[in-house]
Amino acid sequence: MAGEGAEWWSEETVAVVTGANRGIGLEVCRQLADKGLTVIMTARKPQEQLSNAAQQFLQEAAETGRKNVIFHTLDITQQQSVLDFVDWLKLTVGFADILVNNAAIDNSVIDWDFKKRNNVDQSTILALLTSANGVSNKYELARSCLETNFHGTGRLTKALLPLLRPSSHKPRIVNVSSRYGLLSLLRDEELRKQLCDTANLTEEKIDEVLDMFLEDVKSEKGMDRWPIEFPTYSISKLSLNAYTRLLALQLHDKACVNSVHPGYVRTDMNLGNGDLSPAEGAANLVRIALLPPGGPSGHNFLEGEDVEF
Numbered sequence: 507m508a509g510e511g512a513e514w515w516s517e518e519t520v521a522v523v524t525g526a527n528r529g530i531g532l533e534v535c536r537q538l539a540d541k542g543l544t545v546i547m548t549a550r551k552p553q554e555q556l557s558n559a560a561q562q563f564l565q566e567a568a569e570t571g572r573k574n575v576i577f578h579t580l581d582i583t584q585q586q587s588v589l590d591f592v593d594w595l596k597l598t599v600g601f602a603d604i605l606v607n608n609a610a611i612d613n614s615v616i617d618w619d620f621k622k623r624n625n626v627d628q629s630t631i632l633a634l635l636t637s638a639n640g641v642s643n644k645y646e647l648a649r650s651c652l653e654t655n656f657h658g659t660g661r662l663t664k665a666l667l668p669l670l671r672p673s674s675h676k677p678r679i680v681n682v683s684s685r686y687g688l689l690s691l692l693r694d695e696e697l698r699k700q701l702c703d704t705a706n707l708t709e710e711k712i713d714e715v716l717d718m719f720l721e722d723v724k725s726e727k728g729m730d731r732w733p734i735e736f737p738t739y740s741i742s743k744l745s746l747n748a749y750t751r752l753l754a755l756q757l758h759d760k761a762c763v764n765s766v767h768p769g770y771v772r773t774d775m776n777l778g779n780g781d782l783s784p785a786e787g788a789a790n791l792v793r794i795a796l797l798p799p800g801g802p803s804g805h806n807f808l809e810g811e812d813v814e815f
């Protein structure tokens with residue numbers, strides 16, 4: 507289990523969290539704020555349209571006179587939104603020490619119409635996976651999932667890199683991944699080898715793999731190369747993990763970049779199913795974000811355990 511050490515952070519430590527309107531992201535904000543860091547809570551909706559839970563969190567922070575929670579709108583799929591956010595951060599705060607890339611969608615798999623029409627629950631949907639009935643790999647859903655989970659995360663990360671503040675404890679990037687992102691789930695050995703080979707990996711190579719996947723989704727052929735369960739979501743996290751390793755290598759000793767699976771958490775993404783509460787899932791991310799200085803980079807954590815990609 508990755509350890510916790512002496513507190514190296516303070517209110518001067520600035521953490522940016524994406525997708526904090528609900529679920530795990532909101533809890534990450536709460537926990538980082540409780541630990542005394544300054545939290546830049548972001549969500550794709552404007553403040554007045556946030557969930558009740560997010561509004562309440564912000565209201566409580568305001569009522570208790572807390573100045574360490576600041577909200578800003580950020581949609582990671584929109585280039586202009588990312589640029590506006592980074593400009594705002596540069597002007598108001600000037601830097602960031604931690605980036606938690608939490609925002610994601612999973613609309614690539616479950617056919618929500620089928621689910622609604624047949625009034626089926628999540629476990630039934632999972633059972634239906636084997637028959638591919640009620641499960642959708644439709645191109646547009648797949649494309650938008652990759653656009654958010656991989657390209658959107660990369661877009662924000664790249665835009666924010668110049669604002670990551672050098673320090674003795676190093677800036678940290680936590681890419682919120684999934685156990686569905688494990689390389690072993692990729693059924694094509696050659697593709698697995700290519701993504702595994704971090705030294706020769708490039709962003710273009712990852713893009714090529716994603717393009718191949720989308721072509722297969724479109725043609726409805728060749729899907730036997732890709733993960734069986736939740737193929738699009740799985741590929742989105744698998745490519746995010748490849749990006750984690752690539753970025754860790756590129757940033758070398760300038761920042762720690764790690765992938766983290768929060769656990770199976772009861773959020774909207776899982777239709778409320780899961781083993782952990784959102785707070786427990788968030789704690790698994792916060793632990794890695796706040797690892798003592800000198801911690802790992804380019805690693806993959808599954809609920810706190812340092813594991814193979």
Ligand SMILES: NC(=O)c1ccc[n+]([C@@H]2O[C@H](COP(=O)([O-])OP(=O)(O)OC[C@H]3O[C@@H](n4cnc5c(N)ncnc54)[C@H](OP(=O)(O)O)[C@@H]3O)[C@@H](O)[C@H]2O)c1
Pocket residue numbers: 524525526527528529530531549550551580581582583607608609610611654658682683684685767768769770771772773774775776780
């Ligand atoms: N729950 C689990 O068991 C589990 C397991 C493994 C990994 N994860 C990962 O944990 C992270 C959080 O998931 P969750 O379970 O908390 O899911 P969730 O409840 O569905 O929350 C996802 C959040 O991401 C936001 N989001 C989606 N697209 C966005 C965009 N383009 N820009 C900004 N924000 C965007 C959503 O915004 P709106 O509220 O506006 O829709 C929502 O607030 C995700 O990366 C997920 O893949 C979850």
